[in-house]
Amino acid sequence: MLLRRGSKRGSGRRPGPTPRDYSLTGPQAAAALAAGLADARWYQPPIDPERLRALMERENGRPARDTALWAALVAGTGTAALMSLRRRSRLAIAAFAAFGALYGGSADARWHENGHGTAFKAKWANDAVYHVASFMLLREPTLWRWSHFRHHSDTIIVGRDAEISYPRPTKVVPLVLNYLNLVNGPRLLLRTIQHAAGRIDGTTRELVPPDDLPRLVREARVHMAVLGAAVAGAAMSGTMVPLLFVGLPSFYGAWLLVFFGITQHAGLREDVLDHRLNTRTVYMNPVFRFLYLNMNYHLEHHLFPSVPYYNLPQLHQEIKAYLPPPKPSVMAAYREIIHALRQQRRDPTWELPLPELPGGPFQPSSGVDPAARPAGTIGRTEGEQLAPTPGEGADEVVDLGSVEVVGIGEVGRVDVDGHVYALYRLEEDKFALTDGLCTHAQAELSEGHLDGCVIECPKHNGRFDVRTGEAVRRPATRPLQAYPVEVVAGRVLARLARRQ
Ligand code: FES
Structure with a gap:
């Protein structure tokens, strides 16, 4: 099923249908499976395979430099926060704001890229950064790995994707509260506590294979041990200071995560098999791109997840003719998102107008696949025809x-x-x-x-x-x-x- 909903732009307030069930274990999950939306084939634009191969190459130098700079900024702002706190300086607020944004916000892009294993050529380096960033974000590493695999298989497919952050109808209060992680954060903590106690919920069982559950429980226990040590430190010292550096930054710094993250999919279409309709690319300035590790090229990332973040701008140049025009700025993206979320609050079936796409939206059932190539060939170029x-x-x-x-x-x-x-x-x-x-x-x-x-x-x-x-x-x-x-x-x- 594709493009279930027609555009109802300007349709005004009207009673919407019953809110959909976004859980992975409810009726919508079965409906997605029945509609062929699970693990389906998605649109991919054509690209010269030689060029794609070059863009998929990994290195260690650039991610090491970017990671070291980020770590230095976390350490530097943290030190400044501690010193200014001791001196009772007003600068403490600014220092904690910067520290929190780097810890609870910018860690998200590190978590994401290293979770894909595409930042460093060295596997151990990807895994090390992934685990540290997971802790910073209160995310259980193994659970979120599997959740993110699913997000890429079934992007914004209701009942399949556990990472749909803006369900319909739009709920404004949780949306605003989550700029400080006040809805998601407690949920994540509660689930980690349950997992540390060996209690595995249905969503986790749906995402994580049984073989990986013991590891998931171990990780939950490690996370809770470190957070528990920070709580104990606060209790023994009689101050909140330890928690201001471990645990609470995942809350007061989360605004930067949401600031960037909302641009990825919010307000776009559910239940389509064409990332050009449910994923957004936004041009951003170099500082934002460093903090966000080029994830502003989010559409390109979904189309070719094996391309490391440092090559996404070049990938964008290669395939942009096949994509909708990117949003020219964060402001432009926010204008579109706020408009769409307001409409979808009143009417969950409301959609943004379809963008102009070469060949129109991908229709797997039509058999038209722009990326299709003849059997018996190697690569997408006209190479030697194999006749085994x-x-x-x-x-x-x-x-x-x-x-x-x-x-x-x-x-x-x-x-x-x-x-x-x-x-x-x-x-x-x-x-x-x-x-x-x-x-x-x-x-x-x-x-x-x-x-x-x-x-x-x-x-x-x-x-x-x-x-x-x-x-x-x-x-x-x-x-x-x-x-x-x-x-x-x-x-x-x-x-x-x-x-x-
Ligand atoms: S299709 Fe999922 S790892 Fe290959």
Whole structure:
């Protein structure tokens, strides 16, 4: 089902339908599944695969610099806050405001990018920053990893996406209170306490696989232990000072998180399979872009989540012809959001006008996929057409073509008898071959990022060792089938499982 709601611009006040159920375990979840909105295929704009490969490259230098600067700002403003508090200076308020915004607000972008595993080339660095930022935001790391995977699979699909922040009809009081985390914060804390006690709620069970629940409980206990230490410190010292530095910044600094975060999806369409209709890109100044790690290019991020934040501006240039015009400023975005949320408060079915889109909104049921490419080709460009032929005398040995069909360090798609494979060229004469669809949600691995012997899925950043097929990063947990492959006389020969 696509674009369920027609635009009712200017329709004025009218009685709206019964508020929808945004829980992941209610009737709307079943309706989304029945309507084919879960784990569905989404629009992707065409892009030169060489260029996309270059944009997906990771590095350590730039994120290390940005992370160090952010950490220094957190430490610097925190120190200034403590000193001015001791001197009873009025500057303490400004210092705490800055410290809180960096801690409880700007941590969100660090949490997000490192959670995707796209900031640093080094996995350990992504994980370290992710865990620290999760604590700063009162988010349980494993639960929120799985929640965010779902957010990318089913963005703003009611009953599927646990991260819909602005349900309809608009509720103004919680919206305003959440600028200080006064609604979400207590909920997050309460849930962490329950998880630390081993009590797992239905939403968590819906999102997190059973294997990961023990880890989730351990993390909840660690978070509660650190927060408990801050509470104990406050009690023993008879002052709130420890809590002003641990725990409370997640509340009084949350305004910056909401200030940026509301621009991502608020007021846009629910239950569509085209991110151009439910995700917003906003041009921002360099200071905002540093604090927000370029997540103002949010539409580009949803379309290609494997592109690290530092390459999003270039990605925007590559594909902007296929996207709605970005909002020219934060002010312009807020004007649109406030207008839409006010309308949707009165009438939950109200929609912003459809933007101009090349080819119109993506209609999966029409079979028109602007990103579609013919089977039997590698990449999206006109490369060598593969015409696999059974090897002589052994119908399981298949000639996949000359070694030149895939560049060194690249991955390509191979179709044999209707089955999709991914062919990886690891070195000059060293190849690997696996099934071509991710075991998590069937995304095409030939569009992913190959780093050494590890392929990263383009959809949720799950990873596999292509030599063995082993799943090495969540949400991928089941291995890929890997197939023997060798180079003979400049040809790539694979031994494939016989298919009936
Ligand atoms: S489809 Fe989700 S990690 Fe591949």
